[in-house]
Amino acid sequence: MIEIPQTYYKESGDEVDLPAQSQQLRYQFSDGKIVGTHQGAYFFTIGQRKGLAVGGTPDPLFVIDTDVEENIVYVGQGKNHAGLLRKALKVNIEDVHWVRDDLKIPEGETMEVMARIRYRQPLQKAIIYPKVDAFYVLFEEPQSAITPGQFVAWYQEEELLGSGIIV
Known part of the structure; x- marks a missing residue:
């Protein structure tokens, strides 16, 4: 399980670039830090909060993406994390x-x-x-x-x- 920091994101600001705005970001292992383990990325869905079994963060963690092929779950802190x-x-x-x-x-x-x-x-x-x-x-x-x-x-x-x- 990899935590992606809020500082990862850049503002696009271009409201007419619909393809860019609608595209879900794809993360890499090196984009964040390891915060936990899991039994399979296919068990998780974007926005999920329950069942992550990771504590010790100021705000709750939410799933922001999954990579089933690499078996990685990407998470971010807080319900207003830019990845969500x-x-x-x-x-x-x-x-x-x-x-x-x-x-x-x-x-x-x-x-x-x-x-x-x-x-x-x-x-x-x-x-x-x-x-x-x-x-x-x-x-x-x-x-x-x-x-x-x-x-x-x-x-x-x-x-x-x-x-x-x-x-």
């Missing part, structure tokens, strides 16, 4: 599903929506960006533990417009 937070996410075009085709927006246009990445999560303000090769969701506020393989759903008022699998 992102404003944007990406969905592959083939994984976008519209409930109503008449509300589908063409590539290059945008739509203000309310979106969520978790069941029963309060809806969050966001803008959707369909592109040629991908579909992006840019949230007004950073979201915690955006996890590949989970779903994002977007709404207008109470109506579900569509969903997609997060990359």
Whole structure:
């Protein structure tokens, strides 16, 4: 188990660079320090706090990434660790599903929506960006533990417009 320090991150500041903002950081063994052991990286999910069996830190540790091939779990201190937070996410075009085709927006246009990445999560303000090769969701506020393989759903008022699998 490797702890990544909060000082590891650099501000991008470029709100129009959706590919960069939606990309999950990939860590290396040398990016942090060893703080514990585990029985397999595949047992952990991004955002997980329980079951890490590591103490002695000022703030609780959260899983910020896993590398199943190398069997490494990367953790960070505190629920506001930069490794947990992102404003944007990406969905592959083939994984976008519209409930109503008449509300589908063409590539290059945008739509203000309310979106969520978790069941029963309060809806969050966001803008959707369909592109040629991908579909992006840019949230007004950073979201915690955006996890590949989970779903994002977007709404207008109470109506579900569509969903997609997060990359």
